[in-house]
Amino acid sequence: MKKFAFMLLLLLFVLVLPEQGHAASGTSKIFLDDKELTAGQDVSVENVNNSIMVPLRMIAENLGYKVDWDQKSKTVTIEQQGKTIKLIVDQTAASVDDKTMILTTAPLLRSDTTLVPIRFIGEQFGLTVKWDNTAKVVNLITPEIPESNNDSGGSTVDGGSGVVVPPTDPTADLTMVNGVSFSENRLSIAMDGSSQPKVSKVSGPDRIVIDLPNATFSDAFGTGQVLDPNLNGKLSVTNYPDVSGVRYSLYSTNPYTVRFVIDLNQAKNYSVDVSGDTSKLVVIDLNAQSTNDTATLPGNSGRKLVVLDAGHGAKDSGAIGVTGKYEKNFNLAVILKAAALLKQENNIDVVLTRSDDTFLELKDRAGMANNLKADLFISVHANSSASSVSSGSETYFQRDASKALANVMHKYLVQATGLSDRGVRYGNFHVIRETTMPAVLLEVGYLSNKGDESLLFTEDLQNKVAAGIVAGIKEYLKL
Known part of the structure; x- marks a missing residue:
């Protein structure tokens, strides 16, 4: 019985070996302009949900592209002729020159090699791609320059007859x-x-x-x-x-x-x-x-329209305090409190440029106020300085038409904070320069000062500043 079991095990072992050898000999091949690419091809081409996946680095480097890999974020960055492509393993969203595009299948990681859809290779590298499913062969063909242009120059790939040209960007x-x-x-x-x-x-x-x-x-x-x-x-x-x-x-x-x-x-x-x-x-x-x-629409019923702007947001944190607190969070907290108070006023409409942790360009903030034909624009910020001694509140205006508003708003701001009065100042800030109505920018305090920072992130101070903003608005509008 033991002898029979041994012979059966030996037979199975012999049967399995040829199958493994067949699989190895059937490894797919990749050709670029009829030249086989072998260096670095340690991973086979895969068919994932009918999407042919090919090793990215090997192809990109043979085309003369620079390829970088970030292990922590699982991000591949490819650069060539000013073009930058970023892909993340297991994510279908890719970035092409800061523009988002979607891959048919998310990049895969196989033995430290990133596989991407062959269609992506064709679109982004300007290649004609062909897949022979029977022979398991990928053919990549670079565009040829017409004979009449042969004297214009160009770099061949590994001695091939094709010339790599910048691909057409589908997101351009x-x-x-x-x-x-x-x-x-x-x-x-x-x-x-x-x-x-x-x-x-x-x-x-x-x-x-x-x-x-x-x-x-x-x-x-x-x-x-x-x-x-x-x-x-x-x-x-x-x-x-x-x-x-x-x-x-x-x-x-x-x-x-x-x-x-x-x-x-x-x-x-x-x-x-x-x-x-x-x-x-x-x-x-x-x-x-x-x-x-x-x-x-706001302001169309005879009510005054005020646009409140919480500076910075999302990726733009603004100033960072001595204990790591973000200016963007302080700005939003004050604006939300001021908006809640203004909504209780019968003669005032209020619009916020942002009501959460959203990023908006400066031109979009000013554009919103201009488009709505607002009566006032108030932007809230917190300051920072290289010196930890700097402390206090200041108010900025850019146009003469905004100076009277700045004086009124600053009076209430200083009363609310109890900090040093750093005065009303001229400032060439975009949001108060490009707006067409009276507009001011409030620098409530200094996050680089430990005392100011601690005070700014208290509910009591934020409530007082919000109430001061409302009081200043009402006085200026004579309401």
């Missing part, structure tokens, strides 16, 4: 979506480019759909809002009875389309306003009575 002309926020029953979308929004109401369930054709998310958007690996995300919306939430996604890559969805608790009309030329601000206003009625 796309509009970049940079940020989104929801406040005062309005969705605001900041973007750079020529895309024109397509907005529609949908029922079952009730929602408003905003499509931005020929658009994608910029890297700036990803630092300000949550985006999952497939470029989906959402905004949490509370205290607005009409809206349960806001969703967004890269809805399509053929053609590229960014979609925002406002989920409603009941059917709701809206108005759409697009301002700006190259840099645009799209506002979907749910306060409108109908899609063509702007009578209820």
Whole structure:
């Protein structure tokens, strides 16, 4: 019996060995302009959900591209002729010159080698790619320069006849979506480019759909809002009875389309306003009575309109305090408290440039106030200095038309903080220079000063500053 068992085990061993040898001999091959690439090909080509995956570094380096690998973030960075491509293992979202694109299949890591879809190689490296499924062979072909242009120069690849040319970037002309926020029953979308929004109401369930054709998310958007690996995300919306939430996604890559969805608790009309030329601000206003009625837009009912701006946000932390506290958080806390107080005023409408940890360009902040034809613009900040001794409050204006507002606001700011009075000053800051209404920038205190920082992050001080802002606004507007 033991002899039989041994012979059976030996037979199985003999049968298995040829199968392993067959698998090894069937390893796929990669050719670039008819020249086989062998250096560094330690990982086979794979078919993942009908997407052919090829080793990235080997191909990129043979094309003369510089390839870097960050082990901690699992990020591959490829650079050549001023073009930068970033891919992250297990994420379908890639970055091409700070523009977001979606891969058919997420990059995979195999024995320290990153595999990417062959389609990506073709699109980004300007190659013709062919896959022979029977022979398991990948053929990569670089574009040839016509004979009439042969004297124009070019670098051949490993002695091949083809010439590597910069590939056509499929995201080159796309509009970049940079940020989104929801406040005062309005969705605001900041973007750079020529895309024109397509907005529609949908029922079952009730929602408003905003499509931005020929658009994608910029890297700036990803630092300000949550985006999952497939470029989906959402905004949490509370205290607005009409809206349960806001969703967004890269809805399509053929053609590229960014979609925002406002989920409603009941059917709701809206108005759409697009301002700006190259840099645009799209506002979907749910306060409108109908899609063509702007009578209820802020400030249109005889009430004064104030835009409150919490400086910095998201990837832009602003100043960092001596104990590591972020200026952006202080600014937002004060603005939210001031907005809550202004909402109790019968003669004032208030709009926030941001109501959460969102990144907005300076031009978008000023553009929002100008587009809404606001009466006042107030920007809140905290200061910093190389000297830890610097302390106190100061108020900045840029135009003569803003000086009277600066004097009034500064009076209440100093009363609220109890810090040193550093005066009303001229400052050439973008948000108070490019706005068309009286505008000021408040530097409440110094985060580089331990005493100031400790005080600024107390509820009591923030409440006093917020109340002082409201008092200053009311005095200036004679309300």
